[in-house]
Amino acid sequence: MHHPSTLRFWVxxxxxxxxxxxxxxxxxxxELNAQAPDSTGHELVQATFKGTRIINGHSVETPGPxxxxxxxxxxxxxxxxxxxxxxxxxxxxIRLGLEYGLTDRLAVGVGRSSVEKAFDGFVQYRLLRQRRxxxxxSATLLASSAxxxxxxxxxxxxxxxxxxxxxxxxxxxxxxxxxSPSLSVQLMPTVVHRNLVGEKAAPNDVYALGFAxxxxxxxxxxxxxxxxYRLPNSRTAGLRDALGAGIDIETGGHVFQLxxxxxxxxxxxxxxxxxxxxxxxxxxxxxxxxxxxxxxKSGL
Amino acid sequence: MLLxxxxxxxxHSMAQSARYQTRAGMVSFFSSSPLEDIEARSQQLxxxxxxxxxxxxxxxxxxxxxxxxxxxxxxxxxxxxxxxxYPKATFSGRVLEWKPETLTATGAxxxxxxxxxxxxxxxxxxxxPGTLTSLSNQVLINASFxxxxxxxxxxxxxxxxxxxxxxxxxxxxxxxxxxAGATTVSQP
Numbered sequence: 001m002h003h004p005s006t007l008r009f010w011v012x013x014x015x016x017x018x019x020x021x022x023x024x025x026x027x028x029x030x031e032l033n034a035q036a037p038d039s040t041g042h043e044l045v046q047a048t049f050k051g052t053r054i055i056n057g058h059s060v061e062t063p064g065p066x067x068x069x070x071x072x073x074x075x076x077x078x079x080x081x082x083x084x085x086x087x088x089x090x091x092x093x094i095r096l097g098l099e100y101g102l103t104d105r106l107a108v109g110v111g112r113s114s115v116e117k118a119f120d121g122f123v124q125y126r127l128l129r130q131r132r133x134x135x136x137x138s139a140t141l142l143a144s145s146a147x148x149x150x151x152x153x154x155x156x157x158x159x160x161x162x163x164x165x166x167x168x169x170x171x172x173x174x175x176x177x178x179x180s181p182s183l184s185v186q187l188m189p190t191v192v193h194r195n196l197v198g199e200k201a202a203p204n205d206v207y208a209l210g211f212a213x214x215x216x217x218x219x220x221x222x223x224x225x226x227x228x229y230r231l232p233n234s235r236t237a238g239l240r241d242a243l244g245a246g247i248d249i250e251t252g253g254h255v256f257q258l259x260x261x262x263x264x265x266x267x268x269x270x271x272x273x274x275x276x277x278x279x280x281x282x283x284x285x286x287x288x289x290x291x292x293x294x295x296x297k298s299g300l
Numbered sequence: 301m302l303l304x305x306x307x308x309x310x311x312h313s314m315a316q317s318a319r320y321q322t323r324a325g326m327v328s329f330f331s332s333s334p335l336e337d338i339e340a341r342s343q344q345l346x347x348x349x350x351x352x353x354x355x356x357x358x359x360x361x362x363x364x365x366x367x368x369x370x371x372x373x374x375x376x377x378x379x380x381x382x383x384x385x386y387p388k389a390t391f392s393g394r395v396l397e398w399k400p401e402t403l404t405a406t407g408a409x410x411x412x413x414x415x416x417x418x419x420x421x422x423x424x425x426x427x428x429p430g431t432l433t434s435l436s437n438q439v440l441i442n443a444s445f446x447x448x449x450x451x452x453x454x455x456x457x458x459x460x461x462x463x464x465x466x467x468x469x470x471x472x473x474x475x476x477x478x479x480a481g482a483t484t485v486s487q488p
Contacts, residue, residue, distance in 0.1 A: 046378070047377075064369075067370050300340075300367065
């Protein structure tokens with residue numbers, strides 16, 4: 001009876017049965033996958049940028065709901081200021097800031113800069129959020145105001161630095177798209193308004209168009225750049241477009257951003273409208289932003 | 301076209317025996333280390349149990365896991381599970397020594413499921429102890445099992461190594477109801 005061909009038949013049958021059983025299991029999963037349509041279909045695209053800043057300016061990101069971000073931004077002096085100043089390390093400007101996510105769309109922040117001893121406050125609203133297979137970009141609106149609190153002697157300028165003369169404003173639409181998991185780009189139409197300007201030729205309103213991007217080169221590190229082009233009617237002799245390039249490094253609860261820029265101020269009112277450094281002539285400020293996140297309200 | 305599809309589906313489930321299923325099961329994981337406890341939960345576990353053969357399938361979108369810290373959730377998706385590349389975790393297997401009578405017993409019945417757990421692009425054959433409980437028109441499934449991130453090529457950087465457990469405890473809890481068109485198990 002145990003003819004070789006009979007044996008072969010049984011082996012074949014057994015193999016068929018086994019593979020049928022395996023297929024039944026897999027088909028159950030396939031059926032489940034077909035029924036439960038991929039809920040990632042229209043999911044929000046997350047983490048277009050690592051932090052709420054790209055270099056000096058804002059990114060489309062806001063702190064998550066219930067998250068408080070403590071942001072330390074620091075710029076040393078100019079790299080080309082020579083060994084006497086230890087290539088800029090002798091000087092520093094700093095901004096300390098707090099940002100808080102009220103909802104997943106709305107965030108507020110305050111800060112204090114050493115430049116002009118300025119206090120600033122802003123509101124940010126995520127109007128559009130990029131979705132997989134849906135909305136192609138994210139848009140965040142930002143309104144910010146700052147007050148210069150430097151002491152002026154009454155006689156120095158021949159006029160009084162009243163409260164309203166000390167105020168400056170920025171309005172921005174931040175438009176970003178995460179092109180791929182590693183590449184994100186952002187466009188920032190911006191208006192800066194200054195109630196008081198230093199000279200007659202300088203416009204009160206500065207219109208600028210910002211461009212920025214991020215290219216990851218490892219899972220936790222990325223190359224970033226940011227450029228604010230001032231429109232022709234907003235250009236003043238001696239002033240330059242703010243340009244910066246840097247690296248984002250992310251660890252557990254921190255994001256470190258190291259960069260060089262031609263601006264030593266860290267709020268848009270200042271760096272868009274008063275930057276004078278020539279980037280490619282070495283008027284570079286080495287700086288960093290460190291963000292520490294605190295969860296005040298649990299997401300669970 | 302819709303009609304044909306509906307007919308096809310109905311016919312399909314009738315031909316295919318008894319199915320219990322859910323789309324809103326709970327799956328959570330817990331990582332405990334001396335420095336930090338990390339917990340995340342999803343309510344989007346989809347599951348199907350074939351009560352004739354004891355076969356099981358689970359699937360959960362990685363992005364559906366909610367964390368206490370939004371930054372952690374972002375890192376989980378971006379750096380650890382890479383949900384862009386691997387959007388789901390799945391389990392496909394069967395209950396060992398399955399007898400359809402399991403579902404007519406009262407109270408929780410201890411069972412062991414065996415099958416393939418796939419996540420982060422890695423498939424491993426695992427055995428999971430759990431319980432099945434039959435209620436009037438539902439089957440409750442509960443199970444807890446350890447998962448080692450390293451087994452699934454989930455890379456943990458040195459800086460946070462002490463914050464994340466070598467073995468993370470995964471818990472699933474779900475209530476499956478008879479699928480439309482499926483035959484239900486008679487209760488004693």
